Amino acid sequence: MSSPRDPWLLGLGALAVALLALSGWHPFDRATWLMEVAPALVALPLLALTYRRFPLTSLLYVLIFVHATVLMLGGAYSYARVPLGFQLQDWLHLGRNPYDKIGHFFQGFVPALVAREILIRGQHVRGRRMLAFLVVCICLAISVTYEFIEWGAALALGQGADEFLGTQGDPWDTQSDMFFALIGALTALLALSRVHDRQLARLTAGSAVAPVSGGAAWR
Numbered sequence: 001m002s003s004p005r006d007p008w009l010l011g012l013g014a015l016a017v018a019l020l021a022l023s024g025w026h027p028f029d030r031a032t033w034l035m036e037v038a039p040a041l042v043a044l045p046l047l048a049l050t051y052r053r054f055p056l057t058s059l060l061y062v063l064i065f066v067h068a069t070v071l072m073l074g075g076a077y078s079y080a081r082v083p084l085g086f087q088l089q090d091w092l093h094l095g096r097n098p099y100d101k102i103g104h105f106f107q108g109f110v111p112a113l114v115a116r117e118i119l120i121r122g123q124h125v126r127g128r129r130m131l132a133f134l135v136v137c138i139c140l141a142i143s144v145t146y147e148f149i150e151w152g153a154a155l156a157l158g159q160g161a162d163e164f165l166g167t168q169g170d171p172w173d174t175q176s177d178m179f180f181a182l183i184g185a186l187t188a189l190l191a192l193s194r195v196h197d198r199q200l201a202r203l204t205a206g207s208a209v210a211p212v213s214g215g216a217a218w219r
Contacts, residue, residue: 023072036075040068057199067110104177108139108184136185143181
């Protein structure tokens with residue numbers, strides 16, 4: 001069954017594919033680009049395949065697109081060389097390019113809404129506080145897993161992993177990465193939970209998705 005939002009979601013998907021191709025046209029380092037955009041390479045076809053069976057809220061589709069764009073930009077330049085990061089470094093008088101921290105902020109911000117949507121619609125948890133706690137735990141688990149991947153890349157590639165790691169000489173880079181993911185998750189919950197709830201209510205009330213019984217459980 002078609003939906004009024006189908007055309008603009010199709011356009012958003014086409015734009016994401018175009019940006020992905022553009023980011024990979026002449027990246028700073030091909031191996032780094034592939035590792036950085038790997039989540040987008042997995043997410044885009046997965047979202048297309050599950051759109052009819054398990055459509056997400058419009059809010060979530062837009063946020064996933066924004067997150068994918070952050071990954072593509074980081075992959076094209078490598079995180080330590082993104083021009084936007086150098087501008088922020090100058091404006092904020094920082095000692096390093098902070099674009100990597102933007103990426104890790106979104107690593108908590110967007111997965112928080114993904115986890116929240118899945119937990120609510122699957123009725124996996126009751127109680128708003130427990131929902132928020134589990135969402136934050138999931139986001140931290142994702143962040144830790146990504147740091148394990150970076151560690152594995154460092155062991156496998158040696159100095160060749162420097163562009164992927166983007167530590168820029170910071171000995172506390174791993175810890176600060178996870179901290180920014182935590183900030184991202186908390187920010188998403190505090191800023192967007194009400195909007196997310198309204199969109200979930202509209203989505204589950206539509207014919208494309210079966211209504212969620214006991215919906216008041218997370219309110």
